Amino acid sequence: MELVSFPAIYDTAFQFRSAQKTVDFIEHCADMYTDIPVESIVEFACGSGFFTVEFARRGYHAYGVDIDEAVCEYARQKGWNESLELSILCADMTNVALPQPCDLAVNLFDSLTYLVDEQRIIAHFRTAAKALRSGGLYVVEIGLIDDFDNHNVKDVWTERRGECAVTTIYVRHGEIHPEDHAFTEECSFCIACRDDVSYVVMKNRKLALTFDEFVGLVERSGCFIPLVFFDDFEPDAFLAEGARPWRVIAVLLKT
Incomplete structure (x- = not known):
């Protein structure tokens, strides 16, 4: 696909x-x-x-x-x-x-x-x-x-499908907002398909x-x-x- x-x-x-x-x-x-x-x-x-x-x-x-x-x-x-x-x-x-x-x-x-x-x-x-x-x-x-060190993480990996590769940078930001007790989860995707490269960023609030x-x-x-x-x-x-x-x-x- x-x-x-x-x-x-x-x-x-x-x-x-x-x-x-x-x-x-x-x-x-x-x-x-x-x-x-x-x-x-x-x-x-x-x-x-x-x-x-x-x-x-x-x-x-x-x-x-x-x-x-x-x-x-x-x-x-x-x-x-x-x-x-x-x-x-x-x-x-x-x-x-x-x-x-x-x-x-x-x-x-x-x-x-x-x-x-x-x-x-x-x-x-x-x-x-x-x-x-x-x-x-x-x-x-x-x-x-519970373990704050485990909460504040950053991971990078690459997955391939056909002629395309998706490199993901995943971050769970350590700052927890005091009012809603939520933090930001961020995924940045680099998509390389043959000669084309594009970028997509997804951010979500999580409890x-x-x-x-x-x-x-x-x-x-x-x-x-x-x-x-x-x-x-x-x-x-x-x-x-x-x-x-x-x-x-x-x-x-x-x-």
């Missing part, structure tokens, strides 16, 4: 994330932590459909929810290109209704903290609960700031949360019970007691 749109650029930049490994882990969680059979999955903040498409490849009825129409259309096109059954809804993840409840939900790439308000996060948890059957799991990948604050928001929603926490997408990567890495994978059970 030619890199002619921002969704394609973003999709290429983050293709180093293994959708197969992540979905393997989610299937393991479904086997271990819920008694209901999982036939349908919804991904909130699905973006370019990186994981939604992988769910559909494995035979699940896959739903993706994102607020950006361009990335929704890109995700739909990826599904059509592979003749996959998936449903992409362009909607706000704090207030979206699925045609029917799903068996499992996910929220990856630390997308929950794009909701730069605690009340909106609580509203999202309640929306997610309505989208799930009783006993369904919600797997959330969340970035945390700065500690581990305890995240757990508190889950509890305040009144919809989920935290079952287990991991620090990687590996079945044995349980979060050690007292450990506070920059990223945690939380497995929540709908009550």
Whole structure:
């Protein structure tokens, strides 16, 4: 797919994330932590459909929810290109209704903290609960700031697709605004395709949360019970007691 749109650029930049490994882990969680059979999955903040498409490849009825129409259309096109059954809804993840409840939900790439308000996060948890059957799991990948050195980071990498290369400079700025308790996440993309070079910069505000604050928001929603926490997408990567890495994978059970 030619890199002619921002969704394609973003999709290429983050293709180093293994959708197969992540979905393997989610299937393991479904086997271990819920008694209901999982036939349908919804991904909130699905973006370019990186994981939604992988769910559909494995035979699940896959739903993706994102607020950006361009990335929704890109995700739909990826599904059509592979003749996959998936449903992409362009909607706000704090207030979206699925045609029917799903068996499992996910929220990856630390997308929950794009909701730069605690009340909106609580509203999202309640929306997610309505989208799930009783006993369904919600797997959330969340970035945390307990270790400030891990929070203030800069990474550079290059990914290639066809004749094009995307070099990404990713920065999580260390300054946390005192009023809204948010920080700035910045991605700068350099796209080199044959003889053409272009640049795109993406900036987002994200809510700065500690581990305890995240757990508190889950509890305040009144919809989920935290079952287990991991620090990687590996079945044995349980979060050690007292450990506070920059990223945690939380497995929540709908009550």
